Each structure stands twice: as structure tokens, then as C-alpha cells.
Amino acid sequence: MKHTLCFFSLFFSLAMFSQQEDAWVYFKDKPNAQVFLNNPLQVLTQRALDRRANQNIALNTTDAPLETSYVDQVKTSAGITIMAKSKWMNALHIRGTQSSIAALTANSFVDKVVYANRNLNASSTKFTVSPVEKKNVTAKVKIDYPYGNGANQIQMLNGQVLHQQNFTGDGKVIAVLDAGFPGVNTAQPFQNLINNNRILGGYDFVARSDNFYTGNNHGTLVLSTMGGYKENALIGTAPNASYYLFITEDVVNENPVEESYWVEAAEKADSLGVDIITSSLGYFSFDNPNYSHIYGDMNGSTNFISRGAEIAFSKGIIVVASAGNEGNSSEPHIGAPADAVSVITVGAVSASKVKAGFSSIGPTSDNRIKPDVMAQGAPSAVSNTAGTITTSNGTSFSCPIMAGMIACLWQAHPSKTNQEIRQMILQSSDRYTNPDNNYGYGIPNFGNALGVQSFENTATFTVHPNPAKTSISFSFSDLNSPASVIIYSVLGQKVLEQQVTLENQDVSIQALKSGLYFYSFDADGLHKTGKIIKQ
CATH class of the missing domain: 3.40.50.200 (Peptidase S8/S53 domain)
Known part of the structure; x- marks a missing residue:
């Protein structure tokens, strides 16, 4: 009986390691990223560069292509099929046996391997996944x-x-x-x-x-x-x-x-x-x-x-x-x-x-x-x-x-x-x-x-100073009744709400952390929105 159990255990182990698994292999770096940064038109179109420039977005290593030598070494590894590539993640989606995938971690350029099956990830918490209706x-x-x-x-x-x-x-x-x-x-x-x-x-x-x-x-x-x-x-x-x-x-x-x-x-x-x-x-x-x-x-x-x-x-x-x-x-x-x-x-x-x-x-x-x-x-x-x-x-x-x-x-x-x-x-x-x-x-x-x-600026409405350290003044020359000012985080969460009048147009932002915020100004017949920067 003992020998039978041992045989069953060995059979189960071999079956597990012969089953095809999906995983992502992440690389540690992009050693040739600077080559891309010196000539980005090799990878990005001028329109892509213009979109970044118009929004003050700088190029970084995520824009650089994957290191070809790393990809080639994974591609020629026994039992591995490359299904997809991602320069943003510096990763490959691969398919192979668990043993073949695990062997990739021996390469010095591999940062980590993450299995699609969470139970195979040593650092992950084990969850019980209840059957869920297929979402197609x-x-x-x-x-x-x-x-x-x-x-x-x-x-x-x-x-x-x-x-x-x-x-x-x-x-x-x-x-x-x-x-x-x-x-x-x-x-x-x-x-x-x-x-x-x-x-x-x-x-x-x-x-x-x-x-x-x-x-x-x-x-x-x-x-x-x-x-x-x-x-x-x-x-x-x-x-x-x-x-x-x-x-x-x-x-x-x-x-x-x-x-x-x-x-x-x-x-x-x-x-x-x-x-x-x-x-x-x-x-x-x-x-x-x-x-x-x-x-x-x-x-x-x-x-x-x-x-x-x-x-x-x-x-x-x-x-x-x-x-x-x-x-x-x-x-x-x-x-x-x-x-x-x-x-x-x-x-x-x-x-x-x-x-x-x-x-x-x-x-x-x-x-x-x-x-x-x-x-x-x-x-x-x-x-x-x-x-x-x-x-x-x-x-x-x-x-x-x-x-x-x-x-x-x-x-x-x-x-x-x-x-x-x-x-x-x-x-x-x-x-x-x-x-x-x-x-x-x-x-x-x-x-x-x-x-x-309503999102266009008019001469009678001003928000100043901007950027600001302690307070923002909302000025509107024809303000005859109190106006509501609401300030939101970049995630849309309300962080401040206050009424302003001709006599008191200042809103204190002393308690806000430094960063970008958005305001909504509502008065009778006037709606304005915009951004403010807290220094």
C-alpha cells in the first residue's frame, strides 16, 4: 500500500509538471533603452510624440522596446511558447509546463515569473475561487x-x-x-x-x-x-x-x-x-x-x-x-x-x-x-x-x-x-x-x-493666484448672490466646499496637500470649472 501511494504521488507530480500553464515573465531592465530615447521615431510616430508634447508627458523607459536578446533567449528555451509581448510591462506572456517556466528564473535578466494560476505563485495568498458564470x-x-x-x-x-x-x-x-x-x-x-x-x-x-x-x-x-x-x-x-x-x-x-x-x-x-x-x-x-x-x-x-x-x-x-x-x-x-x-x-x-x-x-x-x-x-x-x-x-x-x-x-x-x-x-x-x-x-x-x-473663460471671471500656497480667490464682477466653490482631487473626490461672496472671495487651501486639484464654481447663471495647483 505504501508503494502504491508513492507511485500515485509521483504520477500526480509528473502530470502537474507536464500540464501547460500561462504565465508572465518580467525582465529586470532594458539595457538599450537610451538608444530609443535618443531616437524615439524608431518606435513612435510623430503623432504619438506630439500627443505627449501637447500634454507635457516625458518619454521614459516604458516607451522603449523590449531587449531583443532577452526575448530570443526565452523564445529558444525548451518547452516555452511566447504568446504576447509588452514593452510597458517589460514582460512576455508565455505558455509552457510549470518546470519549463520555473527554469526561466535561472536567467540573470529575469526579474520574476507570475503564473496566471495564483496557486502557483509562492508569494501570493491562496484563495478559493468559487465557480463564476463565464463573462463573455x-x-x-x-x-x-x-x-x-x-x-x-x-x-x-x-x-x-x-x-x-x-x-x-x-x-x-x-x-x-x-x-x-x-x-x-x-x-x-x-x-x-x-x-x-x-x-x-x-x-x-x-x-x-x-x-x-x-x-x-x-x-x-x-x-x-x-x-x-x-x-x-x-x-x-x-x-x-x-x-x-x-x-x-x-x-x-x-x-x-x-x-x-x-x-x-x-x-x-x-x-x-x-x-x-x-x-x-x-x-x-x-x-x-x-x-x-x-x-x-x-x-x-x-x-x-x-x-x-x-x-x-x-x-x-x-x-x-x-x-x-x-x-x-x-x-x-x-x-x-x-x-x-x-x-x-x-x-x-x-x-x-x-x-x-x-x-x-x-x-x-x-x-x-x-x-x-x-x-x-x-x-x-x-x-x-x-x-x-x-x-x-x-x-x-x-x-x-x-x-x-x-x-x-x-x-x-x-x-x-x-x-x-x-x-x-x-x-x-x-x-x-x-x-x-x-x-x-x-x-x-x-x-x-x-x-x-460653459468651460470657456470669460473676462469677468478670474481665479488667482494659481499656483497658490495658502488661498485662492474666486473673482466675478457681477456676483450678486453667494456662489458655491467645490474642490475635487484628481480622482474626483470632494476635498473642500465653501461659499464665496463679493465681500469674501477667498478660499483657504492651507489644509490641502501639494498637487493638482479641480474646482467647480456655481453661481446664479454661471458654471465654471478648471484646475488649481497647490504648492
Whole structure:
């Protein structure tokens, strides 16, 4: 009996070490980074450099490519397959046996190996992962066929005001990260994009193919909410923006490598100079339950894809993500990358502005408000691959509807940073002063009242000194009644609220820590927002 048990133990051990595992191998450095920093146009386009320059963002080693010699050594290691690469993370997504992966740590250039299976990471806490309903965004889209159009989903956001002023996304570039784009090159609602060369390119990161007009139709539906143009049927929120189309979602298998494909695509988008990334994809559970995330991972800093989204934001890109369609499930919380701090996470409401039951909720596991904002997703008007205008339900569509309006707003305010645009959107939302984890900050208003003209400076309104050490004075010559001043952190948290009058226009910021803040000034007939710097 003892020998039988020993044989079983040995058999189990050999089986474990022969099983294929997914992991990330992180490198210690980039020894040739300075070569890139001396000539960044080798890797980044001029548009990517201009976006950084316009927002005072300096190049750093995360912009430099991976060390080729390191990649080659991993590539030639026995039993290892490289699935994806990330210069931002200085890492490779690899697949191999546990023993083959473990052997990589013997290389002096390897910093660490992190397994997708948390139970194989020696330093990680062991969690019991309960079975969770598989979260596959594309599979949960419900298609209906009554005739509809996109009027309400734009007017709900007061986006028609931007369009009426010819802010339709022209000059802004959006990268769409999704599951496939069949029919985009042939269906009539996309001909405005095709004929005007507004599809700038794309790539299938799953199949490693230049053919991106293929795959699942989910991306086609998503793109139509922004770039579709069929008179009297569907006009998208950013019909004159330009687009890159990237396939990162494998609809056959649910595996952590999709997060790595997403980061690869985000890095490519950055290098091409895109302004906005929109992604109606979310990750929580995987086919292998040992790879699945838990709610505790949804803190904005644990998941590979969420860390990638945050780096994208640090490069001056606005990242927009769907909240998810799990609001009615046993695990109703948002997934990744919707949990990332700077991502604009979009939930779904009905045409009458009522939260859709399926729309995933917050908070993040570190107790931040999510989603950030809401748009129509129950249902949304879309075009299918044949060019027929129909409707679909899901945060998959409220997300790009929002992304398109953001492109129009940024076109109207080209000198604003991505952080400033993000803050403008939050502050324009109808629940900004009383957010919750169902609606976030609410439904933004992209129109005259809060979206365009009210953000412009007038001669009668001043904020000084700025930067300031002890106090800020809010001066308005026609102030006949008290005005409310609210100061927010860069994360949108209220840190100070005070009334000002003609007799007392000063607001003390003595108690605030040094850094960047945003203010909201509200008086009778006047709304102003802006940023202040506490020295």
C-alpha cells in the first residue's frame, strides 16, 4: 500500500509538471533603452510624440522596446511558447509546463515569473475561487430587429449640440479593441468612413493577421455606434473621427492571454498616436477556474489588463471601457479593465435614463466609485454586418457611444489634457455631487450648458493666484448672490466646499496637500470649472 501511494504521488507530480500553464515573465531592465530615447521615431510616430508634447508627458523607459536578446533567449528555451509581448510591462506572456517556466528564473535578466494560476505563485495568498458564470461580453449581446435610430442615445448626452457646432470627431483618432469587424469594409453605414479614408488600419492580435475585417461581429456593432452614417437611420456619435480596428478577443476560448493581447494592442495604438481607446471587453472568469480573477483583484492595480490601461492613460490617451453585463448575476461587480482608476467606465441605462438591470456595478474592491458614467445601452441603435439598422442591449454599446462623444468634446477643446477632459465629463454628469455604485457620476451633458461654452473663460471671471500656497480667490464682477466653490482631487473626490461672496472671495487651501486639484464654481447663471495647483 505504501508503494502504491508513492507511485500515485509521483504520477500526480509528473502530470502537474507536464500540464501547460500561462504565465508572465518580467525582465529586470532594458539595457538599450537610451538608444530609443535618443531616437524615439524608431518606435513612435510623430503623432504619438506630439500627443505627449501637447500634454507635457516625458518619454521614459516604458516607451522603449523590449531587449531583443532577452526575448530570443526565452523564445529558444525548451518547452516555452511566447504568446504576447509588452514593452510597458517589460514582460512576455508565455505558455509552457510549470518546470519549463520555473527554469526561466535561472536567467540573470529575469526579474520574476507570475503564473496566471495564483496557486502557483509562492508569494501570493491562496484563495478559493468559487465557480463564476463565464463573462463573455460578445455572447451576452441580445439582438432585436425593430426599426430604430441613434437620435435618443445622442440627445440623452446632449451631444447634438456638439454636432451642430461641427464637432463630430474630425481630427481625433480612436482605437477600437474588440472581437472582430466583418462587414465594415462592405456595409453601407460604414461607407462614409471607408470613402473618406477614416479607417486607418488595424490588426488581428489573436490570429496574428493583417486581416481585421473578420472575426466576431461584436466589433462591427460597436463601431457603428460611433462611426456609422446612414441618413434617417443611424448616425454615430463620432462620424468624422478616424479609427484603428484591433482584434484582441478570442471568442472561442476565455484565457488570460486575451488581457496580454489587449495590452499589446494598446501599446500599438499608443505608438500610432491615437487619442482614445474604447474597449467593450471585460475579464473576470476564465475557462480554467484556476486562472479566474476574484473580486479582490478588482482594485485597479492587480490585473495585467488594468495596469496596461493605466499606463495608456499616463501616455495621454483617454481609455473608455464597458462596465460589463453581469449586474443580475451572482457576481455583479465590474471586471477588468473597468476597475482601473483612470479608465472611464461606462454603464448602461434605458432610453428613459433608468439603469439597465444587467449593467455591472461597483464599487471596486478598494472601494472606489464605479462605473464612472452612464449612456444608453438598453437598447442601443447599431448596424449589423449587412448594414441593417437594428438594436442591441449591453454596456458594449453604451461604452462606444460615450467614447465617440468624448472625441467630439476633445475636438472642441484641443488644448485640454486627457485628465482635464475626463474631469470635465465627470463634472458635467447629473449625479456628480451624489455619485453611487449603480450610476456612478451619472449621465454627462456634452451640450452648451456644461459641455462646451460653459468651460470657456470669460473676462469677468478670474481665479488667482494659481499656483497658490495658502488661498485662492474666486473673482466675478457681477456676483450678486453667494456662489458655491467645490474642490475635487484628481480622482474626483470632494476635498473642500465653501461659499464665496463679493465681500469674501477667498478660499483657504492651507489644509490641502501639494498637487493638482479641480474646482467647480456655481453661481446664479454661471458654471465654471478648471484646475488649481497647490504648492
